[in-house]
Amino acid sequence: MSTIHAGLRSTKAGGAGGVFRREAGGGWGRTLEADVQAITPDPRNSDIMLAGTTDGAYRSTDRGRSWRPVRGTDTQIWSIAFDPSDARTVYAGASPVAVYRSEDGGESFRKLPSPEVAERIKMSFACRVMRIAPHPTRRGALYAALEAGGAMRSADGGEHWEDCGEDLTRLATLPHLKSGLVSGNDAEGMLDGHAVATSAAEPGRVFLAVRMGLFSSDDQGRSWQDIGVGKISPHTYGRDLRVSPHDPKVMYAALSPAFSSGTGSLWRSADAGRNWARFDKTTPVNTAMAVALDPRDARCVYFAAKTGAVFGTEDGGESWAAVPLPDGGGEAFALACA
Numbered sequence: 001m002s003t004i005h006a007g008l009r010s011t012k013a014g015g016a017g018g019v020f021r022r023e024a025g026g027g028w029g030r031t032l033e034a035d036v037q038a039i040t041p042d043p044r045n046s047d048i049m050l051a052g053t054t055d056g057a058y059r060s061t062d063r064g065r066s067w068r069p070v071r072g073t074d075t076q077i078w079s080i081a082f083d084p085s086d087a088r089t090v091y092a093g094a095s096p097v098a099v100y101r102s103e104d105g106g107e108s109f110r111k112l113p114s115p116e117v118a119e120r121i122k123m124s125f126a127c128r129v130m131r132i133a134p135h136p137t138r139r140g141a142l143y144a145a146l147e148a149g150g151a152m153r154s155a156d157g158g159e160h161w162e163d164c165g166e167d168l169t170r171l172a173t174l175p176h177l178k179s180g181l182v183s184g185n186d187a188e189g190m191l192d193g194h195a196v197a198t199s200a201a202e203p204g205r206v207f208l209a210v211r212m213g214l215f216s217s218d219d220q221g222r223s224w225q226d227i228g229v230g231k232i233s234p235h236t237y238g239r240d241l242r243v244s245p246h247d248p249k250v251m252y253a254a255l256s257p258a259f260s261s262g263t264g265s266l267w268r269s270a271d272a273g274r275n276w277a278r279f280d281k282t283t284p285v286n287t288a289m290a291v292a293l294d295p296r297d298a299r300c301v302y303f304a305a306k307t308g309a310v311f312g313t314e315d316g317g318e319s320w321a322a323v324p325l326p327d328g329g330g331e332a333f334a335l336a337c338a
Contacts, residue, residue, distance in 0.1 A: 002294045004312075005064045006304060006325065007036030007051065007334030015330030019051055021064050028326040032058055032067040039064075039336040040080040042105070043245060044087050046295060046338040050106045052077030057092055059106050063338050072109035073100055078147075080106075081132040085139045091158060093129025093144060099158045115152055115161035120169060121183040121191060123148050130193060131241075136200040136248070143206050143221065145193035148183075151208055153221050164221030165191055168210070171224060177212045195241040201248035201272040209238030214253055216273060229255065229276055235265050240291045246298035248272070252279065254288035254303055264288025266303045268317075281320050282311045290335035304332040 003023045010017035017035035020028045038052030049060040056073035057080065060066060077100075079093035090102040092109055097117060100109040119127070127149045135141035140157040143164075150165025171177050172187035179189025192211035199205070207227075208215045213236040214227040230236045235255040244250035249272045256264040264287045268279035284305040294300035302312040309322040310332075325332060 002297070002300050002302070002312075002314075002337045003063065004292065004302060004310060004323075005039050005049070005336045005338060006310060006329075006332050007039045007290075007336075008326070008330040009035040009037060009054075009333050010330045014328075016326075016328055017330045019064060019067065020326045020329060022323065028329075030326070031060075031064055034058070035330075037076075037078050037333040038080050039334040040082065041295070041336055041338040042082055042087075043084070043295060044082075048105065049336065049338055050080045050090065050092075052080050052092065052334075057106070057109065070102075070106065070109060072102075072111070076128065078128045079131045079144075081134055083134050083139075084136060085134075089157070091132045091134070091142065093132050095128030096126040097129055097146065097149065099129060099132070099144070099154075099161075101158055112158045113160070117146065117149055117152050117161065117163050118165065119149070120165065121148060121185045121188050123182050123188075131195045131197075133196045133198045133206070135203070136198050137203045143196045143198065145196040145208060145210075146191070147194060148188060148192045150191040150193055150210075151196060151221055162221075164217075167223045168215075171215075171226065176230070177226075179211060194239050197241045197243050197251065199243045199248045199251065199272055205273070207241055207251070207273055209241040209253060211237055211259075214238050214241070214273075214276075227273060227276070229253075229267065232276060233265070233267065233278065235263070237261070237287070239287065239289050240303075242291045242293055244293055244298060245295050250298075252291045252293070252301065252303075254291050256287040259287060261287050264303075264305055266291065266301075266311075279317050280311060280313075281317070282322060284308060284311065289332050292335040292337045294337045300337065302335060302337065304335045306331045306333075310335065
């Protein structure tokens with residue numbers, strides 16, 4: 001297997017948080033002690049990695065073997081994205097909702113003006129920026145998934161943001177898309193955003209993973225359409241969404257019954273999100289939380305269950321292996337190959 005980095009958050013039962021690193025054929029070693037919810041390698045130089053934790057961002061220059069705190073991020077960092085058009089520009093999403101930008105490759109960050117996003121529901125936690133996706137061709141254009149606020153977009157590198165959640169609340173009036181587990185508001189499930197993605201194969205489209213499934217927009221988030229994974233999959237809770245670095249038409253989605261569930265699955269699209277099929281041949285015993293794609297080999301694909309194991313294939317899905325998560329570790333929220 002590739003070198004894998006798992007980001008774990010601590011649990012009330014005593015499970016430890018941190019970045020845990022595992023080289024092919026070896027065991028897990030903890031390289032960062034923190035509650036971790038994001039790990040992102042620099043797509044141009046995998047020696048450089050950034051991790052988002054409950055006490056800010058950390059940066060590694062030795063492929064995750066050691067980490068140091070990043071200046072300018074002293075809050076919970078839930079997402080990190082490198083700009084595809086500028087190697088020095090990096091974005092970080094925070095809780096409460098805020099966006100930070102680095103112009104030196106992630107060595108330091110500056111907090112951008114606060115996004116003006118409607119607060120439609122009250123949750124038991126502060127709303128957070130779960131994923132940032134730069135547009136593949138328009139420099140400065142960004143999308144962000146919010147838990148639990150739906151989505152937002154920026155046209156100027158995060159200086160200003162527009163709300164993209166209004167149409168998600170419209171969809172929540174449909175009986176099969178109603179879910180108000182925490183807030184009592186039926187729109188909660190549609191606003192429970194976990195991941196957003198853009199693809200050079202479909203530059204006019206943005207994809208969003210929420211509690212109620214996978215959705216897409218062809219008008220920059222003004223309106224959303226249900227991709228309809230519920231018609232082909234018993235699992236519709238969308239937790240992660242990734243575009244292959246080798247082929248922009250290929251996408252992967254982590255789907256499960258719910259955040260706390262007894263199974264999960266990995267789904268793949270080969271035509272830029274139009275059609276999906278189950279990809280894994282495994283039996284996770286918990287929710288599928290995070291997907292990692294090897295930047296050097298398109299055949300190597302991995303996903304992590306919240307508890308239990310990391311599952312991987314090195315032959316394009318023909319065979320699968322399971323590697324137990326670290327003994328004494330907490331719950332997996334992030335996964336990366338580097």
